[in-house]
Amino acid sequence: MRNAETLALLGGKPINDKPFQFNNAIGEEERRAVLGVLDRGELSGFIASPGEPFWGGEAVRELQRMFCEHYGVKHAVAVNSATSGLLCALSATGIGPGDEVITSPYTMSATSTVALMLGAVPVFADIETDTFGIDPASVEANITPHTKAIIAVNIFGHAARLNQLRAIADRHGLFLIEDNAQAPDAVHQGRLTGTIGDLGVFSFNRHKVMQCGEGGVVVTNNDKLFEKAALMRNHGEAVLEGFGIDDLVNAIGLNLRMTELEAAVAIEQFKKLPRLNAERQALAQRLNEGLASIDGVIAPHVGEGDRHVYYMYAMKYDAARTGLPRDLFVKAMLAEGLFIRGGYLKPTYLYPTYQKRIAIGNKGFPFTANPRNQNLSYEQGLCPVCERFENRELMITAVMQPPQTLEDMDRYVAGIRKVLANRDALLKMAA
Ligand SMILES: Cc1ncc(COP(=O)(O)O)c(C=O)c1O
Numbered sequence: 470m471r472n473a474e475t476l477a478l479l480g481g482k483p484i485n486d487k488p489f490q491f492n493n494a495i496g497e498e499e500r501r502a503v504l505g506v507l508d509r510g511e512l513s514g515f516i517a518s519p520g521e522p523f524w525g526g527e528a529v530r531e532l533q534r535m536f537c538e539h540y541g542v543k544h545a546v547a548v549n550s551a552t553s554g555l556l557c558a559l560s561a562t563g564i565g566p567g568d569e570v571i572t573s574p575y576t577m578s579a580t581s582t583v584a585l586m587l588g589a590v591p592v593f594a595d596i597e598t599d600t601f602g603i604d605p606a607s608v609e610a611n612i613t614p615h616t617k618a619i620i621a622v623n624i625f626g627h628a629a630r631l632n633q634l635r636a637i638a639d640r641h642g643l644f645l646i647e648d649n650a651q652a653p654d655a656v657h658q659g660r661l662t663g664t665i666g667d668l669g670v671f672s673f674n675r676h677k678v679m680q681c682g683e684g685g686v687v688v689t690n691n692d693k694l695f696e697k698a699a700l701m702r703n704h705g706e707a708v709l710e711g712f713g714i715d716d717l718v719n720a721i722g723l724n725l726r727m728t729e730l731e732a733a734v735a736i737e738q739f740k741k742l743p744r745l746n747a748e749r750q751a752l753a754q755r756l757n758e759g760l761a762s763i764d765g766v767i768a769p770h771v772g773e774g775d776r777h778v779y780y781m782y783a784m785k786y787d788a789a790r791t792g793l794p795r796d797l798f799v800k801a802m803l804a805e806g807l808f809i810r811g812g813y814l815k816p817t818y819l820y821p822t823y824q825k826r827i828a829i830g831n832k833g834f835p836f837t838a839n840p841r842n843q844n845l846s847y848e849q850g851l852c853p854v855c856e857r858f859e860n861r862e863l864m865i866t867a868v869m870q871p872p873q874t875l876e877d878m879d880r881y882v883a884g885i886r887k888v889l890a891n892r893d894a895l896l897k898m899a900a
């Protein structure tokens with residue numbers, strides 16, 4: 470008979486037989502709100518012409534008002550995704566061909582593709598080892614006369630080093646945009662993330678902490694940036710006269726508008742956000758406590774004065790201390806029925822778009838529009854810290870959300886212990 474502690478990967482019984490589930494926080498409130506919109510019959514309130522309807526319908530405006538109030542900002546622009554929000558935000562800075570945006574390679578691809586869409590190019594700074602956000606020193610080293618903006622990503626639910634990045638942006642006359650898609654209501658040194666940059670962008674896609682299927686919001690205190698972002702959202706060129714704007718730069722718009730149905734759901738979800746975050750924090754805290762006594766699997770860093778909202782639970786992995794290569798550890802965890810992933814996403818610059826420098830059309834635009842085109846680097850090895858984490862030293866899980874329970878967190882930690890206790894058998898199997 471096999472020992473109960475035998476690893477599932479080696480023929481034993483998995484420690485967990487409950488499949489992982491994403492949280493479903495859509496309830497009666499959202500259902501009622503959507504029915505209310507259907508009853509009103511106005512599924513979108515937008516019209517692309519000067520006047521009130523340029524700004525959207527009742528629910529869209531209410532969502533924007535709630536964001537302004539909660540985040541203490543003057544303006545909010547609701548859009549149909551954070552990708553659209555990033556496009557509006559970056560467009561508002563007046564960026565264009567020949568310009569550069571310094572950003573993180575450790576994020577979802579949209580953070581940097583919006584630069585390409587506007588004819589600019591992303592320049593990738595390396596990340597730092599606590600927050601996995603862009604390293605201020607690397608940002609500073611990458612500034613050139615062509616740099617126009619920095620896009621910082623508050624990745625996994627924790628702030629990047631935003632105050633330092635703010636200081637760098639101010640010193641060099643650059644815009645700072647926060648990609649806050651993963652960190653609604655995170656705090657950096659006492660301030661809510663999304664409000665430290667000139668513009669902050671939130672996502673409400675299906676897998677975010679609060680969601681409405683697809684959606685997002687841009688927040689800013691700057692009147693001009695707000696107007697430009699709103700023009701990008703709603704066919705800007707069609708309203709310029711009514712708008713009274715003399716500056717046409719990047720005012721050509723798209724249809725990036727949020728529907729009333731999405732806004733109605735987002736409003737209800739936003740009301741629940743404190744609870745949704747608190748639930749994750751309690752579960753994550755249990756994992757933190759469990760990991761405290763495990764050598765080589767390290768709980769997420771939380772900076773002094775910061776609040777982590779745990780969109781993802783990112784652990785550092787030290788193979789020298791566990792005695793197991795990360796990917797073997799991950800394989801054994803998965804066999805135990807425990808949700809984990811080795812790494813997050815490959816560094817953005819390794820995607821074919823950057824490797825082959827083909828983005829808009831087939832002649833190399835917008836890379837060719839950059840005056841130092843030949844010197845732009847997207848080579849493997851460009852951001853060694855990022856590559857190290859992706860290839861060997863980072864693991865993520867999303868188990869710290871309902872309907873998973875505190876007992877599930879304990880089982881998760883027990884699973885980690887079980888795998889590490891079977892190190893020699895695993896190494897023998899892999900040999
Ligand atoms: C960091 C980050 N930025 C941007 C996005 C894009 O968000 P959306 O799906 O709302 O366009 C995502 C979504 O996964 C993200 O995680």
